[in-house]
Amino acid sequence: MRPLTKKQRISALAATAALVAAGITAGTxxxxxxxxxxxxxxxxxxxxxxxxxxxxxxxxxxxxxxxxxxxxxxxxxxxxxxxxxxxxxxxxxxxxxxxxxxxxxxxxxxxxxxxxxxxxxxxxxxATRAGIAVDTEAAAAHKPATAEAKGSKAPRKIVWAAKGKPTLAWETVVGGVQKSGAPNQLHVITDAKTGKKLFEFQGVKEGTGSSQYSGEVEIGTSGSAGSFTMTDEGRGGNKTTNLKNGQSGDGEPFTDEDDKWGDGTPNDPATAGVDAHYGAGQTWDYFKGVHGREGIAGDGKGAVSRVHYGDNYVNAFWDDSCFCMTYGDGEGNKKPLTSLDVAAHEMSHGVTSTTANLVYAGESGGLNEATSDIFAAGVEFKANSPEDVPDYLVGEEIDINGDGTPLRYMDQPSKDGQSLDYWDSEAGDVDVHYSSGIANHFFFLLSVGSGEREVNGVKYNSPTHDDSKLEGIGIEKAEKIWFKALTEEMTSTTDYMDARRATLAAATSLYGAGSAEVKAVGAAWTGVNVTGS
Incomplete structure (x- = not known):
């Protein structure tokens, strides 16, 4: 057996998340x-x-x-x-x-x-207390074949410890393209002794210029008169490129002679670039200013935003393998998925991948998606744009449903027709974009409270599972509790019950045992039927 390189050893859970839907539940x-x-x-x-x-x-x-x-x-x-x-x-x-x-x-x-x-x-x-004792040389006969689809990777031998007794296994990555048009990175885990499939999860997580959604904005660019590019050296080299409706590659740099980008409409290809670049910059500022994290990996390095992916692609996704966000142009190529909260959602997947790395399936996958929605709300409130008023709605600007309604609602997630308001024993079997509703609802209750509320002119009416009446502690405290829980307490297999424990621990560290904030965290989780001590 050839020894692994240091990079291979450290990349045990390398994965990629999409904004729209295209389990595992292990206790911590x-x-x-x-x-x-x-x-x-x-x-x-x-x-x-x-x-x-x-x-x-x-x-x-x-x-x-x-x-x-x-x-x-x-x-x-x-x-x-x-x-x-x-x-x-x-x-x-x-x-x-x-x-x-x-x-x-x-x-x-x-x-x-x-x-x-x-x-x-x-x-x-x-992530697990189970001890590991496996024969690493066993059962080579059950090594899966490499998938033929473009982008597939040869199987690698691993120890699967995310659920039950640790087992010698193979991890195979199947490439190709998903039905939605997004790249496919399906990770399939099979038992090395029997060949039985143990688990699978998707790696691709489908989530001054004139912008389409935020009006006239300032963006960080580089160059000089006659040759400017969308490269933000002040934010780690954040870069935005144009895929020109392609589905692979780095994309071509946007260039401009006078450093004035886009015309505020989808007719100018640079407009989508402005929105994506602005969103990346605002997300960078949010994590640095609010959470003290310089760059989404904390290493001061920027990320790449690729716009104009595919043709009529109604989605956006984050991909760990390129450390990049990718945006489609929406129905009719007229509504690029580059609004501020969508950009923040996708970039926040990068923060999750470099911290808790919540497995993108089951309850941990729902928490992964919710984390991006939670921080997207945080970015909106920090940016405080008059053109995109901060709210607790997700994707309200991109009109993905074609009727002016948002993609998701944090106050009552079930209003989208599919998301969960409350936890139940089958939550881990629900698509991660809909099981995320449990944590989104928790965050709204913690930040704002239950019942009829109005924030920045937007009206909400948030129910609770136990009919309790809750008062929020404000988004400024709630987002700090979630960030501390994510980065210090959660692991790859965290489920909803452990998320309750993690946020209670974070709130206790921040505000003290028995504080109003700790009590509010517990009450908000109870309000979405995640109960416990």
Missing amino acids: AGAAPGGEASANGALPAKLTAAQHTKLVKAANSETARTADARALGLGAKEELHVKDVIQNKSGATHTRYERTYAGLPVMGGDLVVHKSASGKRTGVTK
Whole structure:
């Protein structure tokens, strides 16, 4: 067996999310983190890219990784590999690890080690508590064939630990194109001993210029008179390109002589570029200004936005493999899916992939989608555009339904005809774009409250499962609780019950045990039928 490279070992759960619908439910075990001395101290520290890189490098030293592996009781064949480090203002750290066993990626083996400012270990959050003991050389006869579709990848041997007893398995990525027209990256997990399919999940997550949706906006560009491009050096090199209705490649750079882009209509190809570029910039500013994260991976590096994908493609998607957002032009190529909240939704998938990396299927997939909707709302409220008034609706500008209604409603998700308002035992079997309604509804109840409400002229009427009357704590507190839970407490297999635990832990660290905020988190989860301590 050829040993894996460091990059292969660390990419145990590499995946890609789409805005529109085209399970796994594994509990998370762990202890509540500690080390924060005060509410302010529990907030993420605002780190530069260089500071973040230094933290990751220190945590990824062989000495540090070995010490944590021994303290956690991992076996001799197991190694930890740092994926991300969050540091709070108090100095407490939360190091997210992916795991290998005998050099093989362990899917569902990720964990977060919590330490105080002094370096004392205060807790650990694991995707699974199951011990690993598998024969890594067994059952080569059941190796699947490589799929013939373009973009498919040869099977790789892994340890599947996301559900039940850890098992030696193969992961095969099937390429090609989905029915919607989006690229296909279907990850199929099969038992190495029997050839039986254990699980599958989709990798592609289908989610001054004159813009179509936000009016006259300022965007970051580079170049000089006669030759400007949509490259934002002030935001890590965020770049926007034109696919010209193609479905592959990097796209061609947008260029302009006088640095004035688009005409506010879809007739000018640059207009969609302006919207996408503006959305990427506002999302960058949101995560840096609100959560102290410079760049969606925390490393100060920008991402690519590709517009004009395909022909009449009514969707948008994030793809980890290119670290990029891709946008179709909508029905009749007249309504590009480049509104601010859609851009923020797609870019936020990148934040999830570089932190909790919630598996894009079942309840964890619903939480993945909801995370993008939650942060998209946060971006809207921070941008506070008079042309796109902040609200708790998703995709209201792009008219994807053709009747002026939004794609999703956070106050009562079922108003779209398919999304779930409340959790039940079958939530993990529902498409992730609709099971996301549970967390979206929770976030609305936590931010705004239940019953009839009006925010920025938009009227809402949010019910609760237990008919409770709830008062919100405001989006500013709610978004910080969700970000802290995502980056410090959630793992790849987090389900709704564990999301309750994670957000309660985050709220406790931020605002103190027994605080009004902690009580509001618990009440909001109960309001969507996710109950517990």
